[in-house]
Amino acid sequence: MNKLSLLGAALMLLAGNPAVAAMGPFEIYEQAIRNDPVYLGAIKERDAGLENRVIGRAGLLPKLGYNYNKGRNSSKATYLNERGNNQSDDRHYNSYGSSLTLQQPLLDYEAYAAYRKGVAQSLFADENFRGKSQELLVRVLDSYTKALFAQDQIDIAQARKKAFEQQFRQNEQMFRQGEGTRTDILEAESRYELATAEEIEARNEQDASLRELGALIGVPAIDIADLAPLDQHFQTFTLQPANYDTWHEMAVANNPNLASQRQALEVARYEVERNRAGHLPKVSAYATVRQNESESGNTYNQRYDTNTIGIEINVPLYAGGGVSASTRQARRAMEQAEYELDGKTRQTLIELRRQFSACLSGVSKLRAYQKALVSAEALVVSTRQSILGGERVNLDELNAEQQLFTTRRDLAQARYDYLMAWTKLHYYAGTLSEQDLARVDEAFGQGPGTR
Structure with missing residues (x-):
């Protein structure tokens, strides 16, 4: 075969196997990093927040300023002459002035508090972004598993409809032959309609x-066939660490939402200090190089070159009570931030415990549902045989099939719930990473040709 024929055969093979294009949660996440507007906005929010450190530090660094003015003046000077009479002179002249000033704060508690506030705001932005980055991992897996579970429900509903439709026809035929009842027909029809509603x-x-x-990935919608299905034989993960106390310590130390709230408290604390500094003196050193010519009536036709170095002290005495009121206001905001940190900590630990328990119980639930599914399948077979022997009626078969479909649905739900619980446990502990999602990704589409 020539190269063209080989290429055509490869394209036909790919076209005949659409599962090759199936995407797992990790691939969706990789695309979401580049396209999700919430995540991209979080990047800009973090970048903007990091500038607060530089803004705060600027208040502690030297300031250099230059001032220049040049103008045309027209004035009338009146003075006493030698005879004691008033004499006026009209003056038309150019004036000029320039100054270069360097100022360095020496003692400025307000500037220092503003700097520490800027550092806290910068750390808040960083922790907040870390939280939103981990949240993206959760959002991807949540939407992914919901779509797959919905497909499982659709498949189950269609299977139920098929079974109930077949049962309906059998009951109708038996009714015509005088061996069935009208109730059996209505029961099968009712369950068929319920399955239709559940499918919708x-x-x-x-x-x-x-x-x-x-x-998340920047397209209007994707098709369910584009998603890799969950491997029905996936193995549950070993929970490390195995005890809750360690997870508790990890959450308190690493959870980004708690860390950002602690930084928000630091921001509020230094805002109190910044306002309180309105009562404190400020000391700064300065150096000025100044040139002026005819800058005022007293310096008409005179030029000055002046170099100055000195210390400036500014002592606030009274500001109408504004400083005290601003300090009280900032202190109340700090107390509010303390309560919010306490509330968020409690809520986070509650969710952490819930997900930890869900991971532990999820293993047992999966095992129980798998056994229940085997039993439900066997029950359907035995019920059908019992009907042939006259020991059971058609309603018993409908109930057995209903139990089978319910068990299938519950088993599917338990599988996705377990994966979400394992992911959220790491999220609330503050340790969720791309490696964790990659591990979850292994549970999807492990059959040949799914990647």
Whole structure:
């Protein structure tokens, strides 16, 4: 075969195997980093917040300023002459002045407090971005699993409809032959319609989830066939560390939302200090190089070159009570930040405990649902045989099939709940990373040709 034929064969192979293009959660995340407007906005928010450190530091550094003026003056000077009479002179002249001033704060507690506030604001921006970065991992997996679970519900609903439709026809035929009842027909029809309604609801949920994923990667929506399905035989993860106390310590130390709230408290604390500094004196050193010529009536036709170096002291005495009021206001805001930190800490630890318990119980739930599924499948088979033997009725078969489909749905839900609980546990502990999502990604589409 020539190269052209080989290329055509490869394209046909790819076209015949659409699963090759299936995307796992990690690939969705990689695209979301480049396209999600929430994440991209968080980057700009962080970059803007980091500038607060430089802005605050500027108040402690020297300031250099230059002033220049040149003008045309017209004035009338009146004075006493030798005879004691008033005499006036009209003066038309150019004036000129320039000065270069260097000033360095020596003692300025307000500037120092503003600097420390800027540092805290910069750290707040960094921690806030870290939190939103981890939140993106959770959002990707949440929308991804919701879309897949909706597909599972659609498949189950369609299987139920098929089973109930078949049962309906059998009951109708038996009724015509005088061996069935009208109640059996109505029961099968009712359950068929309920399955139809559940399928419609699942499709709506799936459409919303797929649109959420599309918004993350910058497209209107994606197709469910583009997503790699969950491997039905995936293994649960070993929980490390295994005890809750260690997770508790990790959350208190590493959770980015708690860390950003602590920095918000530092911002409020130094805002109190900045306002309190309105009562304190300021001392600064300065040096000035000044040139002026005919700058005023007293220096008419005179030129001065002046170099000055000195100390300036500014002592506030009274500001109408504004400084005290601003300090009280800032202190109340600081106390509010303390309560908010306490509330957020409690809520975070509650969620941490919930996800930790969900991870532990999730393993047992999956095992129980898997056994229940085997039992439910066996129950359907035995019920059908019992009906043939006259020991059971059609309603018993409908109930057995209903139990089977419910168990399938609950097992699918338990699988996705477990993966979300494991991910959220690391999120609330503040340790969620791309490596964790890559580990979860291994549970999806592990069959041949899915990557």
